[in-house]
Amino acid sequence: MDLDFYDANLYFGRPTREVYNPARDASELLRRLDGYGVHQALAYHVAERDVSPVAGNAMTSREIAGHDRLWGCWTILPPQTREVVQQGAEFFAQMKQQRIIALRAFPGLHNYLLQRTVFGKWLDEVSERQIPVLLSIEHGVSWPVAYSLLTDYPLLTCVLCDIGIWGVDRYTWPLLEQYPNVYLETSLVALEDGGMEAIVRRYGADRLLFGSGFPDRYPESAILQLLHADITLDDRRRIAGGNLKRLAEQVQY
Amino acid sequence: MHQPNLKEAFYALGRVPDCPVYDLHAHMGSYLGISFPRAEAPDMINAMDRAGVRLLVFCHHHTLHSPDIGNAVNVEAVRSYPDRLRAYCGINPNYPDVIAHDLDAFDQYPDVYVGLKMLADYHAYALTDERYRPAWEFAERRKLLVLIHTWGHSLYDGPEVVRKVAERYPRTTILMGHSCHGEWDKAVALVKDFPNVYFELCAVLDERGVLEKFVGETGSERIVFGTDLPWFNHHYYIGSVLGADINDEDRHNILHRNAERLLVRYL
Ligand SMILES: [Zn+2]
Numbered sequence: 001m002d003l004d005f006y007d008a009n010l011y012f013g014r015p016t017r018e019v020y021n022p023a024r025d026a027s028e029l030l031r032r033l034d035g036y037g038v039h040q041a042l043a044y045h046v047a048e049r050d051v052s053p054v055a056g057n058a059m060t061s062r063e064i065a066g067h068d069r070l071w072g073c074w075t076i077l078p079p080q081t082r083e084v085v086q087q088g089a090e091f092f093a094q095m096k097q098q099r100i101i102a103l104r105a106f107p108g109l110h111n112y113l114l115q116r117t118v119f120g121k122w123l124d125e126v127s128e129r130q131i132p133v134l135l136s137i138e139h140g141v142s143w144p145v146a147y148s149l150l151t152d153y154p155l156l157t158c159v160l161c162d163i164g165i166w167g168v169d170r171y172t173w174p175l176l177e178q179y180p181n182v183y184l185e186t187s188l189v190a191l192e193d194g195g196m197e198a199i200v201r202r203y204g205a206d207r208l209l210f211g212s213g214f215p216d217r218y219p220e221s222a223i224l225q226l227l228h229a230d231i232t233l234d235d236r237r238r239i240a241g242g243n244l245k246r247l248a249e250q251v252q253y
Numbered sequence: 254m255h256q257p258n259l260k261e262a263f264y265a266l267g268r269v270p271d272c273p274v275y276d277l278h279a280h281m282g283s284y285l286g287i288s289f290p291r292a293e294a295p296d297m298i299n300a301m302d303r304a305g306v307r308l309l310v311f312c313h314h315h316t317l318h319s320p321d322i323g324n325a326v327n328v329e330a331v332r333s334y335p336d337r338l339r340a341y342c343g344i345n346p347n348y349p350d351v352i353a354h355d356l357d358a359f360d361q362y363p364d365v366y367v368g369l370k371m372l373a374d375y376h377a378y379a380l381t382d383e384r385y386r387p388a389w390e391f392a393e394r395r396k397l398l399v400l401i402h403t404w405g406h407s408l409y410d411g412p413e414v415v416r417k418v419a420e421r422y423p424r425t426t427i428l429m430g431h432s433c434h435g436e437w438d439k440a441v442a443l444v445k446d447f448p449n450v451y452f453e454l455c456a457v458l459d460e461r462g463v464l465e466k467f468v469g470e471t472g473s474e475r476i477v478f479g480t481d482l483p484w485f486n487h488h489y490y491i492g493s494v495l496g497a498d499i500n501d502e503d504r505h506n507i508l509h510r511n512a513e514r515l516l517v518r519y520l
Binding site (some may be wrong): 020165166169188192193195197198210216217219220221224225227228230 | 260263264267286287289290291296300303306315456458459460461462465480482483484485487488489490491492493495497498
């Protein structure tokens with residue numbers, strides 16, 4: 001394969017509701033990734049989503065420690081309750097130390113509003129530090145929620161993941177047009193016939209990040225689509241991993 | 254020398270000459286709920302070429318949603334690409350007069366049609382409704398393929414409804430579009446109970462584990478491949494078939510052999 005895959009969207013651990021043959025821990029995940037031909041990944045323990053961010057974030061950090069091909073993301077909660085988010089530089093220093101390069105939010109599942117009223121200046125700081133925030137449209141983030149978050153924080157580095165099995169260009173294209181730091185993860189962009197090619201023509205290849213959706217989806221699906229997408233090799237390389245590498249490097253802890 | 258397996262071959266080339274793909278569930282044309290980058294016949298043929306899709310059997314969106322447009326668009330598209338396309342004659346039970354007319358005309362198009370397409374969830378009549386009966390009886394007399402949209406828990410085309418038509422029309426080959434999505438065990442029971450019922454994989458393959466269940470419980474000879482093109486990308490779903498825990502013989506059955514057997518009298 002002439003692409004170096006860096007997966008932006010997968011998890012390890014067993015979810016509350018059974019899925020087919022997940023990777024139970026980070027070591028198992030790495031063995032699976034080798035089989036798929038994926039070199040490195042931005043991963044999280046699904047307990048962040050299904051149990052609680054407090055327990056799950058610690059599990060993610062513990063599991064990825066010592067695996068230099070895995071990077072982590074933590075799940076945030078409103079700063080007021082101080083369960084996860086603490087004001088001040090220490091939170092970001094901890095992220096750096098534990099190789100956490102992005103954040104996730106599941107406002108629908110975790111019962112809060114993803115808005116300025118709740119996050120205030122803290123998400124301004126996340127924007128300034130260029131820390132990517134990943135939102136899953138299949139898991140607890142509706143389109144109006146994504147739109148209102150970006151109205152409040154227009155410079156946020158925001159990655160929309162799991163965008164749904166129906167093509168959603170009518171939802172995503174206005175965001176790509178309006179907000180320079182919005183990205184789409186490809187595990188379901190790849191499902192829409194011609195969707196990736198149309199986005200690249202219109203907004204360039206820099207706005208797409210390869211993701212597999214493992215273990216919910218087959219990594220071979222998004223991989224085979226990208227290998228043979230009707231775009232240049234350079235564009236395919238950027239989508240496969242170059243763009244995420246760039247985003248990770250520009251984070252300011 | 255290492256003989257590449259199907260996954261390596263598709264990864265390397267995108268299409269594999271000894272594994273041509275037959276897509277038995279497709280559409281064409283613009284549609285209300287979605288913007289399609291490649292919805293017209295020339296673009297679809299192009300997409301087929303990239304993935305080695307030998308033949309695509311479709312029913313145009315406009316046929317299914319407007320009696321004022323009807324089946325003419327299917328005929329026109331197939332006759333523009335006679336080597337690559339076949340159509341299902343679209344049946345909308347809201348318009349019995351249109352159905353009567355289309356069934357009367359059916360035999361004029363042996364080069365176009367391989368059977369009928371029913372979209373009960375969207376047309377809001379159960380597959381067992383009286384309004385569908387002339388179409389089912391027509392298919393039964395001619396032993397046609399009938400592609401039905403099916404969905405778990407639907408009162409129009411869920412597994413209990415499919416069971417009734419499968420029983421009533423044993424000579425008709427019933428392709429369960431989307432395989433009763435979500436009620437996978439009931440879809441398995443239908444394929445086990447009725448030799449005329451097949452799984453179809455569109456909107457099934459974006460979830461890991463379901464294809465493994467189908468093959469594990471019923472083998473791979475009663476499964477056909479479909480994408481809803483222009484909705485879903487061929488490579489994406491072929492990748493799912495390659496990624497599933499099944500073997501290359503199963504993959505050949507699913508991607509082409511089963512379809513070749515079903516279509517032999519039409520090609
Ligand atoms: Zn369909």
